[in-house]
Amino acid sequence: MATATDNESEGPLARWTQRAIQDPERVYRALFYVAMAFFLVTTLFPFYWLLVLAVTPSGRLLAGSFLPEVTLFGVSATFPLPVPKGFNPQAFITVFEQVPFHLYMLNSFALAVTTTVIVIVVASLAGYVFGRLRFPGRAFLMLGILAVSYFPPAAFVIPLFQAFAGNAPITLPFTDIPLFTPPRLLNTPGSMVLPFSALFMPLSIFILTTFYGQIPDGLEDAARVEGTTRLGALFRVIMPLSAPGVATAAVLTFIAVYNEYFFSSIMATSTEAARWSPIVGGILSYQTQYTTQYNLMAAASIVGVLPVVILVIVAQERIVSGLTSGALKE
Amino acid sequence: MSTETGRESRRSGLLVDAMRWMENLSDTQYAYLLLVPVFVLLGVVALYPLIRTFELSLFATSLDLTGRAFVGIDNYVQLFTGDKNRFLPGGTTFVPSSLSLTALLNSALVVTIIFAVVSVAFETVIGLGQALILDQDFTGRKWVRAAIIIPWAVPIVIQGMIFFLMFNSNVGFATPPLADLGLLAPTNTLNDTASATFIIIVADIWKTSAFMALLILAGLQSIDRGLYDVAKVAGASKWQQFKYITFPLILPTIGVAVLFRSVQAMRVYGIIDTVSSCAVIPSLSCMVVATFNTREGTAAAIAFVTAAIIGVAVMALIVWQGEDAI
DSSP: OOOHHHHHHHHHHHHHHHHHHHHHHHHHHHHHHHHHHHHHHHHHHHHHHHHHHHHSSSGGGGSSSSEEEEEEEEEEEOSOOOOOOSSOOOHHHHHHHHHHHHHHEEEHHHHHHHHHHHHHHHHHHHHHHHHHHOOOHEEEHHHHHHHHSSSOOOHHHHHHHHHHHHOOOEEEESSSOEEOOOOOOOSSSHHHHHHHHHHHHHHHHHHHHHHHHHOHHHHHHEEEEEEOOHHHHHHIIIHHOOOOOOHHHHHHHHHHHHOOHHHHHSSSSSOOEEEEEEEEHHHHHHHHHSOOOOOHHHHHHHHHHHHHHHHHHHHHHHHHHHHHHHHOOO | HHHHHHHHHHHHHHHHHHHHHHTSOOHHHHHHHHHHHHHHHIIIIIIIIHHHHHHHEEEEEETTOOOOOEOOOOHHHHHTTTTGGGGGSOOOOOOSSSSSHHHHTTTHHHHHHHHHHHHHHHHHHHHHHHHHHOOOOOOHHHHHHHHHHHHHHSSSSHHHHHHHHHHHHHTTHHHHHHHHSSSOOSGGGGGGGHHHHHHHHHHHHHHHHHHHHHHHOOOTTTSHHHHHHHHHTOOOHHHHHHHIIIIHHHHHHHHHHHHHHHHHHHTTTHHHHSSSSSTTTTOHHHHHHHHHTTTTTHHHHHHHHHHHHHHHHHHHHHHHGGGOOO
């Protein structure tokens, strides 16, 4: 009787500890859930903060703190989570009126789709070669592509910017011999699609090499016996059979272009949507032109992030398999 | 029969010829033919600019912009002696002027390396934690995995905007509590080098840990599950299983992932440009962008030093991984 009362007076924590000592599995499960909750909160919290800012009416943005004082049982304390100061979803409409944000997103989409198509076609040819053919120089060439992909964009940007400005002819390196004068590409899709394609090509090559290499030779041989040409076998047999690999490379390239900052901000010299500035320009124009409309910045960020959030939820299997099979080799 | 062949050859004589020519190539010739587009693209957008950057770094632009003078490695020498610091934005330097924290963070070379080392260290630990969670079987695993991957897919400009809004002096709710702890400057936070560096490191950890987690997860899932059964029979605790089986087996994966991420982290630019400015956090890429319109030779020299540092890291990676690198 006495022991029973003791147990009760120790409360639930003590009882939990008691059981945990008998069964360590429980501790691991508890740790697991605590860690999972921690990671979920830390990854998702910034989006919650954007939402809080976006729905706060612009007039109240600067008044008072986002962390309200709460009085609980006579003790007043600061609530540890920011809460909106009022509710006004108008920002999600204003964001398209103030600056044509939909046009910036459309530009980003167009750039991402164009780059993805180029990358898939060119990387398919290379993936076929590296995955299915044995030839001298194979290892060396793959190493070369690997090395190029590691170099920082900053190492390419100066000559590319000068070339895309189209002011002076391209000269043979280390001489003054002019080769040709390139067209002016700044503020056009070309000045961004070209660097994007080169930058994100290696990852797709390595992903497609893995996938194309796994198709049994017999299938290709059968198609060839049927009279398909060599290229036909690649585009009509190998590629369709490796559809998951192609989808993986496409999704990763699309996300990479949509996320790109360096060339997007440099090659589009103006932040006008009409001059092919992608979402980088759209978001930055809120930061530089409407410097205190924080609710609009937050709303624009939420709108801009939605396409990739949807893509991640829909295509997460592809992203995981692509990053794990190709990324380390890039 | 004869009419059919005739029609076919008339329709696409050239294409058929090209196809027949392609059919008769040896494997090696065919391989190099298919690689032409990749060579052209990488040659035009990567190899030529790289060589040209090196070339530009050996010249000084004359002030009237009419010509250029060959100066050899002068640009590099002046970068490292500090003579070029006056062309860099704000009070930033290339190599640190002294060993105080402020001077170190004001140096392009040091702040880039500090950023890479600190953020990658945290990303590795957090990524390992996330990978261990995602390696378990539980209901809702797909949703948790999606939630953890999402930051990786967030555009850099939006990542920057999120942290700008979180620490901005007008609406940023996060600055006062962290300033009370002495981690951030209480006012003008985003223009204070130490505080801004802290913030962009946090931002990078938030975005990129998931990437690390996925790389480590691949290593975890390639471990033979039978090993754990043996360990359980032998009476090993969960911690012992991790210490003696999991960790040694994923160590090579972690090593490669760390080097790979460090190389990427050295490119940092966008997050600095959106959250703060290049005059406050002078990363190497920042310095190239800030100087290339007016001081071409200086910018090219900085760009080439960046490429060289990364080149050394990549050589280490390739030597370490050996044939597996391919």
